[in-house]
Amino acid sequence: MDNRLQELTEKIYREGLEKGNQEAEKIISAAKAQAEEIIKKARAEESRILEEAKKASAEMRENTLAELRLSMRQAMNNLRQEITDLISKKVTSQAVKGIPDDPAFIRDILLAVAANWSPDKSGRTDLVVLLPASREKELREYFLSKATDLLKKGLELKFDENLTSGFEITPADGSFRISFTDEVFENFLRDYLKPRLMDYLFEK
Structure with missing residues (x-):
């Protein structure tokens, strides 16, 4: 058991x-x-x-x-x-530099403008040219001897104390103004020159 x-x-x-x-x-x-x-x-x-x-x-x-x-x-x-x-x-x-101050250049520009400016088709120019007051004697004598035809057609010479270089053209009514100064020419030429200068200096 x-x-x-x-x-x-x-x-x-x-x-x-x-x-x-x-x-x-x-x-x-x-x-x-x-x-x-x-x-x-x-x-x-x-x-x-x-x-x-x-x-x-x-x-x-x-x-x-x-x-x-x-x-x-x-x-x-x-x-x-x-x-x-x-x-x-x-x-x-x-x-x-100095181009807009050359009397011959001013006369040539004015001749070109006058040739295309005759609103009333009378042949009159009726333009006002603003010039530096500091050059009044020199420029007035030049225009009287070299550009009498422009003066006879109504071109008016005015001399401005505030204008130090170049010149400005405006119609007799003063409705607009075209500036020809060193600064204007520089800006115009610089805008034209910049892209071409960039390509020339850094051509690939």
């Missing part, structure tokens, strides 16, 4: 131990599988983060390079413009 009880006890113990071992193995196996899955996901996440970091770094680098290239282009364009402005200003100021 005692032997059978002992055998039964040992059998129950072995079966319980075996089941315990099996359950433990299942738990351990499941834990290992779960741990491997966690590690796998962690590694995948790590790779994703690293890849995104690399991508962001590459984009940042490209953006920085693009900004640098743009800044360099702008700096070069500004430098070219400054050089062109400097040269064109020097060239034009020297080229036109």
Whole structure:
């Protein structure tokens, strides 16, 4: 009786131990599988983060390079413009200096204007020329000796204290005014010259 009880006890113990071992193995196996899955996901996440970091770094680098290239282009364009402005200003100021003050030039301009100016078709000019008061004697004598035909057609000479160089033409009614000064000629020539000078200096 005692032997059978002992055998039964040992059998129950072995079966319980075996089941315990099996359950433990299942738990351990499941834990290992779960741990491997966690590690796998962690590694995948790590790779994703690293890849995104690399991508962001590459984009940042490209953006920085693009900004640098743009800044360099702008700096070069500004430098070219400054050089062109400097040269064109020097060239034009020297080229036109004194031209609007030349009596012969004034007479030629007035002849050209008078030839196309006769609103009432009477042949009269009826134009007023404003000239620097500081040159009144010289210019009046010149026109009386070299441009009497213009004066006879109605051209009137007026001398203005506020005019320091060049001259201005206006109809008798004062409806508009055409200026011929160093500044006007410089601006006109500079606008004409700038694009051509830019191409000449910085041709590709």
